[in-house]
Structures are given as C-alpha cells and as structure tokens.
Amino acid sequence: MRKNVVIGIVIAIICLLVLCATGRSETKVGGFAQGLWSVDVHSTSNSLGMKQAYVRVAGDNYCLWLNVSPGGDKLFSQYTWFTKIRAFQFIVRIPESKLSVGKFKPPASRGFAVAPYDQATVASSVGQNAFISRDFGVMWQFDNLVDSVMTLKIAVMNGEEAVNSALGVDSNSAKDLYLRSTMKVGRHVELGASGRYGKGSQFTSRIFGGDVFVSFPGWTFTLESFLVDQEDEVVTGYGLLTVEPRKNFVLMCQLEGIENRTTGSDIRYSTIGASYLWSPQKTKVTINYTDRSGDRPEPGMLAVQLQHVF
Numbered sequence: 001m002r003k004n005v006v007i008g009i010v011i012a013i014i015c016l017l018v019l020c021a022t023g024r025s026e027t028k029v030g031g032f033a034q035g036l037w038s039v040d041v042h043s044t045s046n047s048l049g050m051k052q053a054y055v056r057v058a059g060d061n062y063c064l065w066l067n068v069s070p071g072g073d074k075l076f077s078q079y080t081w082f083t084k085i086r087a088f089q090f091i092v093r094i095p096e097s098k099l100s101v102g103k104f105k106p107p108a109s110r111g112f113a114v115a116p117y118d119q120a121t122v123a124s125s126v127g128q129n130a131f132i133s134r135d136f137g138v139m140w141q142f143d144n145l146v147d148s149v150m151t152l153k154i155a156v157m158n159g160e161e162a163v164n165s166a167l168g169v170d171s172n173s174a175k176d177l178y179l180r181s182t183m184k185v186g187r188h189v190e191l192g193a194s195g196r197y198g199k200g201s202q203f204t205s206r207i208f209g210g211d212v213f214v215s216f217p218g219w220t221f222t223l224e225s226f227l228v229d230q231e232d233e234v235v236t237g238y239g240l241l242t243v244e245p246r247k248n249f250v251l252m253c254q255l256e257g258i259e260n261r262t263t264g265s266d267i268r269y270s271t272i273g274a275s276y277l278w279s280p281q282k283t284k285v286t287i288n289y290t291d292r293s294g295d296r297p298e299p300g301m302l303a304v305q306l307q308h309v310f
Contacts, residue, residue: 031055032117034307040299051305052116065104100139100155106132107139107153107180108194110211110224120242120252122288122303126269127226127236127258135160137175149184159198159205174199189214194226205230219243232262238269248277257294267294282309 033053057064105112111124137157145152159176176198184190194209211224225237238256245251256269273288286305292298 027057027059029055029057030310032307032309034116034305036122036303036305038301038303040301054116097140097142100141103134103136104139106135106137106157106176106178106196107141107155108132108178108196108207109180109209109226110192110194110213110222112153112180117284117307117309120240120250120275121254121271121273122286122305123290125224125238125254125256127234127238127256132157132160132176135176139178151180151182153180154178157198176205188216192224218245232260235259235261248279250275250277265295267292267296269293283307 031054034051035049036051037048055066057066109125111119135157137155139153139155141151141153143151155178157176157178159174176196179195180192182190182192190213192209192211192213194207194211196205196207198205206229207226209224209226211222214221220240220242222240223237225235228234228236236256236258238254240252240254242250242252251274252272254269254271256271258267258269260266269290269292271288271290273286275284275286277284284307286307288303288305289300290303291300
C-alpha cells in the first residue's frame with residue numbers, strides 16, 4: 001500500500017511539472033480498457049479477466065499515459081511527450097518532432113506505431129518477444145523529415161525489461177540504442193527499417209528488421225521480418241492480411257514463423273479472426289483462433305477480446 005502511494009505521488013509531481021513546463025492549454029482525459037477471455041479448445045481450461053487499461057491525459061503540447069491495470073508495480077508504465085517546452089519567458093519548439101521521457105515500448109518494429117486498441121489481432125506478433133516490451137529511457141521522433149514521406153525515431157533506453165518495475169531497472173551502465181525509420185513509396189506502400197544495439201547483463205543484443213505495409217480501401221497487407229542476434233540467433237517474420245467487407249467489420253489472417261538457428265527449432269503460428277466495431281460507442285469485440293505447429297505443436301487457442309475507448 002505504501003509503495004502504491006509513493007508511486008502515485010511521483011506521478012502527481014510529474015503531471016505538475018508537465019503542466020508548468022508546457023504552459024496553459026486545454027487538458028483532455030481519455031483512455032481505453034480491454035477484457036480477455038481465452039479457451040484451450042482441447043480442454044476445459046479457460047481464463048477471464050482484465051487484460052489492460054490506460055488513462056491518457058493530454059494538452060496542446062504534452063501527453064501522459066498511465067497504466068491502471070491491476071498491480072501497483074505497473075502503474076507508471078507509459079510516457080510523457082513534449083512538442084513545446086516553456087522555460088521562464090522563452091519558448092523552445094522543434095517543428096514536427098516529439099521528445100518522449102519515461103517507460104514505453106521501444107521503437108523496434110511496425111507494431112510500435114499501432115495502439116493496442118487498433119491491433120487487428122488480440123495478441124502481438126510472437127516474434128516481437130525478442131524485443132523489450134517496456135523499458136525506461138528517452139526518445140526523439142521526427143514525423144516529417146522529407147516532404148511528409150519519411151519518419152525517424154531515435155531512442156536511448158536502459159536495456160532491460162521494465163514491465164513490472166515502476167521506474168525501470170538497469171544492472172549495468174551500458175544503454176541500448178534504437179533506430180526506426182519509415183518511408184512512403186507511392187500512395188499505397190510504406191517501407192520500414194528497425195534496429196537495436198546494446199549490451200545487456202548477460203549478452204550483446206543486435207536486432208535488425210525490415211517491413212512492407214500496403215494499404216488500399218477495404219484491405220491491408222503487412223510483411224515484416226527480423227534477424228535477432230542475442231543469446232540465440234533467431235530469424236522471425238510474419239504476414240498479416242486484413243479485409244473489411246463491410247464498414248466496421250474486419251476479417252484477418254496472420255501467418256508467422258520463428259526459426260532458432262542456434263537450437264535448430266522451428267515454430268509456426270496461424271491465426272484467423274474477425275472484429276466488429278460499434279463506432280459511436282467506440283466498443284469493439286475481436287475473436288481470434290491461433291494454431292501452433294512445427295517442432296513444438298500446442299493445442300489451438302480461442303481468444304475473445306472486448307474493449308472500449310473513452
């Protein structure tokens with residue numbers, strides 16, 4: 001209880017500093033909540049509960065995300081970003097850029113830019129487990145480098161998983177460097193590249209990735225792959241197709257493969273599903289069925305997710 005109070009005080013101080021630094025602006029509060037029911041189709045085991053919930057406090061020049069999911073250690077799990085900082089009588093502004101500070105998802109893949117409530121699938125790509133889910137650090141992102149067709153994100157992070165830590169952990173003085181860039185090629189195609197380099201407590205981490213995103217009215221296709229050189233050398237990739245046959249109703253299919261060249265194992269995932277959005281209420285239900293095959297096959301899993309954005 002005492003720990004939660006301390007974390008709450010820290011968050012309140014951060015909010016106060018943000019408001020003072022950015023000057024007067026209209027503050028808006030929003031967020032989302034997700035519940036999840038999953039069933040092992042080959043047994044009677046199932047689980048039902050809160051998946052995650054976030055509150056967003058934003059103004060004209062700042063944004064603060066807070067995770068309010070069960071568990072005090074996960075309370076401060078997102079970030080604050082600034083586009084304008086007011087100091088005394090001076091204003092420093094860098095057009096088309098944001099400075100993020102706190103604990104957030106490193107810019108290591110195309111999934112970085114996709115909000116949890118906009119995901120086509122209930123779960124993220126399994127291959128992205130090679131990346132740190134949440135880490136503590138700073139990030140500078142440029143959303144309009146060359147005629148609105150190129151973006152760049154640069155982040156310096158602690159380099160260790162920080163999901164269950166209020167302020168992140170770091171067992172050594174080395175930091176991780178992340179680079180992520182995208183470029184639009186024509187009207188419907190976007191190319192992306194990602195990279196991570198750092199020295200963790202047990203091994204050096206090098207990850208390089210590339211992706212293609214194709215978007216037309218009524219359907220999208222994403223293809224992304226990674227070369228991971230950490231404790232093991234792993235090659236992973238996935239292809240995701242979404243089709244919207246009618247407004248707010250989406251069908252999806254995702255195929256993913258993970259090859260561990262160090263151990264010689266090969267795992268494949270196949271996911272099919274559908275989602276429906278009640279746009280006035282911003283409520284969405286998503287149903288996914290995932291089958292795992294390869295060297296270590298597992299029973300299929302059915303997942304139903306209900307979310308509401310406010």
